[in-house]
Amino acid sequence: MTDQTKTGNAARQEWMGLLARAPEEELIALLDEIGALPRFQWIRHPEVGGVMVRGRIGGTGAPFNLGEMTITRCSLALQDGTVGHGYVQGRSKRKAEKAALVDALMQTDAAGDVRARVIAPLGQQMQTAKTTRAAKAAATKVEFFTMVRGED
């Protein structure tokens, strides 16, 4: 694997992960602002399924099956043949389709525009939500102190 594909994969990993977790309404709203989306052909129509989520004993040990979660996946090809995959949490076929489209567009000349108008603002919104929660958690951080007992 060349360095370039490594970076390519890492970048794709990042935007696909972002799309998987993104709130559907925000993703659709940002795409609507872009305007007409390119035509595509289905390679795999959106399908809803489950994946078994695993944990590790003690957080570090042997894996075990914790329980399932719902995901929706699909694959499509733009007219120039670029293939996009959508893997998103939940049961929205519409969101999976949009995620696959963005994944495909991010591999074309439109990448810069899509990154600036969809990926970056989505990432920012999600980061803000995460930081807000972390800030609320931080406000509940305590410093316990033990009372000195007479007999000690």
Add this chain to the structure above:
Amino acid sequence: MYVAVKGGEKAIENAHAWLAEERRGATDVAELSIAQIREQLSLAVNRVMAEGSLFDPDLAALAIKQARGDLIEAIFLIRAYRTTLPRFGYTNPVKTDRMACDRRISATFKDAPGGQVLGPTFDYTHRLLDFKLAAEGEVPPSPKGQPRTDPVPHIADFLKDEDIIQDEPASDDAPADLTRQPMEFPAGRPLRLQSLARGDEGFVLGMAYSTQRGYARNHAFVGELRIGKVAVEMDIPELGFAIEIGEVELTECETVNQFKGSKTEPPQFTRGYGLVFGQSERKSIAMALVDRALRWQELGEDNLGAPAQDEEFVLSHADNIQATGFLEHIKLPHYVDFQSELELVRKLRRDAEARTTPQEAAE
């Protein structure tokens, strides 16, 4: 034995129509939306996801609405739904040390690196009914502090550095999956944890409590309890690498328990582990206690004959859907069974009478 019966279609249809009406309740009261249940009854939603063994808050909220708030019925609906889903695969094990913690406490170290973070807890509330909630009102935004951005290390890591706690060595062994193969005994720890993670909260709580009261006491400290979101990663064959496919909220509890030592090993703390979908604190602590009790053989402890040490007993009775299915089926028509019992009792009585009558005649 249940024997199929025919008839009653009209009555069943009408019963279901009435059920729908009762579910809705008085129509001059606004109807609950799925979003309201998801956002405002989130701990009920979490329980349905944990015991339904499917992380999907909207589905769990729908199930609660459909079940009129009967959580075991809602769990039943989720379990039935999940069997219809094609299985796309298994995820990589979640990295709980990377959790974005809403809450993280330790009962063993007051100065735990990373701090004690209470999160949105019921602890330290006075458990007095708050009549303000009966009236509508805006909630003021909660205060904010300086957000922590680095991952919060596990407490067990610090004990491990000192080598005074039992290690949990990593492996990549594929664990048994009770949704694919029926449970067999001995189950092994991974399968036990899967079973406990989806087990009934009340049952697991009762079992855990029994260990605290002396039935296989193992003196647990909550080494760490954390609640928050973790990313879920899965290998995608068509990509050739793993991506995040979402995130789940989890509660993780690690207990630190009394020592084990042997001729070759110095005494060290042992561990129990609980991991549950959603904010499910009581369940995760209970799970960790029961996990620890079930490890008696592996840790060279005595079998005290306590229920919580009996893997077959615990795992066979932890599932509330199996339990309620078998329990509730006895209300269905058993006319043929009962008819045969009725015949039997009548015959026994006739025989008994036949034995006593000649004596009476002789007197």
